[in-house]
Amino acid sequence: LNWAGSVLATEKGVQPPTISDSVLVDFAGTGRDINHVASGFLHGFTTDGLSPSDALVLPLKVYMVRATPPATRTQAARMKQLGVKQQVVLSDNWYFGYTSSFLPGDNNDWSIWDTFVTNEVNEIIKKGITDNVEFDIWNEPDHPYFWPRPQDQILYAYYRAFNIIKKMLPNATIVGPSVSSNASNKVINFLGWCKKRNIVPDVIAWHFPSNIVAEVQAVRTWLAKNGLSNVKININEYTLGTEQYAGKHAWLISQLERAQVDAAIHAIWSDQSTGTLDDILTPSYEPKASWWVYKGYGDVSGKTVTTTPGKNVDLFAGKDSKTKSINVLLGTKLNLQPGDVKVKFAKLSQAFPGFIPRGRQVSVKVERIAEGSGGALSGLETVYEATMPMKDNFEVLISWMDPHDAYVVHIGQVPEN
Incomplete structure (x- = not known):
């Protein structure tokens, strides 16, 4: 040789x-500077935040977690200790659930939604963690499982929630729209709608890009042309159910870094809130190949x-x-x-x-x-x-x-x- x-x-x-x-x-x-922004996990820790152990978390340089409001609150102390940012999905705690017969704005009743948002924000305030939590208003509002209603209705729900949160916490970081994909230019269409109403989120987020680099660049270009370069970009769910293996995880991380996203979060397909970090650990907390990928990323x-x-x-x-x-x-x-x-x-x-x-x-x-x-x-x-x-x-x-x-x-x- x-x-x-x-x-x-x-x-x-x-x-x-x-x-x-x-x-x-x-x-x-x-x-x-390298900040390991693609080392994020959705419902990856146990609800109490105690598992997995530091020995399995620290090598991965975890940047952000995304969780329900109850989990966000109970995990807060551990996440702060680890230096991990939190993103709370408000809709994950909706009183009646995603499959409920009553959703925000049904029968033109917005009072329950307004009260819900106010209460959730107050819980975060009482916990004293507003400096480390981003507010994601509704998960995948374009998906019929998460939102089986007209789009105008969820857009108005977002409008009301945005204004409630900013009134309570003027410096709050608001995330949206967290749509299931960017098909048909959903993200830029949403941004245009928000810009007209002065409610552009602090973090623009979407899931499962079909072309990470191209989609992020298109959104970033639009933001720059519209004087919104301060808006951050978060792919707050990546990895499809068929992509749960080492080679693709490493490729996706590389693509996310190439796109220079501000954050990215691994999706969950099984083992929700069991502490397996979205199935990169076995049920008995042994590393799988993909854990070693995230460890290699951390290195x-x-x-x-x-x-x-x-x-x-x-x-x-x-x-x-x-x-x-x-x-x-x-x-x-x-x-x-x-x-x-x-x-x-x-x-x-x-x-x-x-x-x-x-x-x-x-x-x-x-x-x-x-x-x-x-x-x-x-x-x-x-x-x-x-x-x-x-x-x-x-x-x-x-x-x-x-x-x-x-x-x-x-x-x-x-x-x-």
């Missing part, structure tokens, strides 16, 4: 015959590094000036054909300008996050590890045989003897 050429990270010695995809990590530029620290995705593979990379280390998380879509994935590194000397690593050498380690059968995973498989002479441009070839898997690459100083 030659540093001037490439490093081949094979899986158990299998060398596939083709280059399946190619990605680039370019160390030129300063990058932006990417410091400043972002410029990356270029491939056709199916995407990646997120960071450089930490304190530890002089580089970490990369890689994921893929299922269309990836078995073969070598070429990871090209450029301008390594610019990662930490002026810094010369010990012995002018660096260590390179590639690990596989194996999805397997989807059960517990005790650790990662090292598929390549070596010490190499320092060189500006080089390649790592990963033998990527199963698109359900994800990979991490670590580059750092050679340990002292």
Whole structure:
């Protein structure tokens, strides 16, 4: 193996015959601070907030949780201790439930809705957590399960709730519309409706983008053109039920970071409020492959590094000036054909300008996050590890045989003897 050429990270010695995809990590530029904004979970903790344990939470650098009003209140102390932001879904505590025969505004009766919103906000105020809670008014108001009424009715419910919350808490952070998708330009249409009435949410949110980068860019462009660049963007549910595996989780995280969203939250499809962090832990709190993906994401620290995705593979990379280390998380879509994935590194000397690593050498380690059968995973498989002479441009070839898997690459100083 030659540093001037490439490093081949094979899986158990299998060398596939083709280059399946190619990605680039370019160390030129300063990058932006890494805050792990895609490490968010919906109903992922137990209602009391006590599970899972710190040992399973801290490595993931959790940024935000989304929960019911009762859970938001009972979890508040733990979330503050962990430094995790909270988003409360007011509609999750609606007196009569989503399938009720009575919903806000039925029979033109708004008094119950107004009282409900007022009471929920008062509970947050009494808990003393208004500085750490965002108010999401209604979940998926475009979905017939969550809102089987005309859209005009839920829009007026949002209008009333917005004004009640802002009157009670002028600095409150309001989230909306949290629609189930951005089909038919729902998000921008909602923003236009809100702008005319001066009730634009502080955070614009929607679920399950079909094209994360393009949709976020379109909304951000609209916001800028309309003088609303201060509005944040949160994909407050991502990962479909068919996407619960390591390779896709890593790809989605990379896409969310590429779009530079302000926050993103993993959706829940089973195990609600059981403390499995949306099923990335087993019922007995053992890490699955996807837990290791979020741990790998948490390990990417410091400043972002410029990356270029491939056709199916995407990646997120960071450089930490304190530890002089580089970490990369890689994921893929299922269309990836078995073969070598070429990871090209450029301008390594610019990662930490002026810094010369010990012995002018660096260590390179590639690990596989194996999805397997989807059960517990005790650790990662090292598929390549070596010490190499320092060189500006080089390649790592990963033998990527199963698109359900994800990979991490670590580059750092050679340990002292």
